[in-house]
Amino acid sequence: MILDDIKESVIRGDAKKTKELVDQAIKDNVDVAKILNEGLIAGMNIVGIKFKANEFYVPEVLIAARAMSSGMTLLQPLIEKAGIKSIGKVAVGTVKGDLHDIGKNLVAMMWKGAGFEVMDLGIDTSEEKFVEAIKNGAQAVGFSALLTTTMPGMKNIIERIKKEGLRDKVKVIIGGAPITQSYADEIGADGYAPDAGSAVDELKKLLSV
DSSP states (O other): OHHHHHHHHHHHTOHHHHHHHHHHHHHTTOOHHHIIIIIIIHHHHHHHHHHHTTSSOHHHHHHHHHHHHHHHHHHHHHHHHHTOOOSOEEEEEEETTOOOOHHHHHHHHHHHHTTOEEEEEEEEEOHHHHHHHHHTTOSEEEEEOOSGGGTHHHHHHHHHHHHTTOGGGOEEEEEOTTOOHHHHHHHTOSEEOSSHHHHHHHHHHHHTO
């Protein structure tokens, strides 16, 4: 079935084939939600499982995400037309002073692949940008840090969110090489993810999806 073929082409990271199959599915009048959920997202879910099990590594995840994106370029206008909702709106960024983005990019891709609408705030992200994302409807925000010197920025963002009166409106999830569960507890984050694969499960748990 074409949906299985789409799923497999995403897992293989074959962007050209994924785009061709999605195009064919659209021409065959396959339901847009099915192409999205049973084809593209199902493929990325398997990639996430393999990544967590150390069967896939960063390059395979990046290639699979690129394949999924190639299909999404065709599907996005139809998703909007059909009014298909994402399973949640989230934002992710690397904290102020930290210019590392590989981990953050992986998390953003995995969240997109799981069906979330993701606002990627980039690197060196100010407290204001996170606050703005929450005001624009982010139900959860993810902070990433690779340097111990930038870790305190996570606490500062949480304090700023509280000051703006938004803390009860959003879930906070943190991660990065030097981050631990005890640090997440210490600064009052709602969740902690040691890697991009775990970030999907943690976000789903926090937002109850």
